[in-house]
Amino acid sequence: MPIITSPQDFNVDDLYIDLRPVLDRPLYLKCEGFNFAGSVKLKAAAAMVAAAERDGTLNPDSIIIESSSGNLGIALSIIAASKGYRFVCVTDPRCNPASVRVMRALGAEVRVISHQDANGGFLESRIRYVRGLCESGGGYVWLNQYGNGNNWMAHYGGTAPAIDKQFPDLDVLFVGAGTTGTLMGCARYFRERGRPVTIVAIDAVGSVTFGGIPERRMVPGLGTSTRPELVDESFIDDVVHVPETDTIRTVHALAARGFLFGGSTGTVVSGASRWLADRYPAGEEPVAVAIAPDLGERYLDSIYEESWLRENFAGLLSELSLPGADILGV
């Protein structure tokens, strides 16, 4: 029975879903959303704060500042509240409104940057704003998840060994790429041990992380409009780019089985399933694990909301079974 005093001390690290009933082939989905931050980003946030405390960058008067599309911001809001730091999250209009509300409820200040950068994204504008505040003095400490080695080390020391323990015969690992912290930590772990695990990065179509052409993306979480500093392709065996339409189809297929996951999980499962189908004929079954970074409730206003889908992905509506609301006049 876990008994905790700090919210960041609880994390479920050994829950897997066998997706065979959904995909018709075995794929084990490692669930990273069962902690108080609701996502894998709790690990990176805890590791970056702990390292900044250890090396003296953070002191009790510091204000933590970070650019986040939501989940790292929520994780840092929790840790800052628990440890008594002020926290400013710099985000953009694509951040789920629910995530902004969660951060504010936890006492964080949220600044929404709506100026688009040259790639049509917001990341450069968000980072310019963060740098500006740091230069202004005032005790701001930028953890910089895009370039902070403690981000990938959290997964090198935590996520990857947890998978290794449960799947000693692992053949393929699918990892979504945002900052690439999860991806690089897991890839380095298996490579350094000389393990023959194929590491497949899953990215969104329109992301520039692996050199793609920047395009409009509506689902927050995976993908970037500026290449993250942490990425090192020499550790990665293959990359799959998933269109957002497939992400949406996949989250709805999972929800139809009772599993409500977030957009990045839909992207990872969709990419993994396509990659497996292309490489392995039916009947050949590699031991394959995919990492599910979060859960679905923060997406109720977007990928699960009919009006949002109509506005952004109208062509998909006819194939998704979306029961309308029943309003009873009783």
Ligand SMILES: Cc1ncc(COP(=O)(O)O)c(C=O)c1O
């Ligand atoms: C929901 C979600 N999934 C996946 C990721 C990507 O994880 P990483 O930053 O470790 O690449 C993020 C990161 O921002 C995220 O918020």
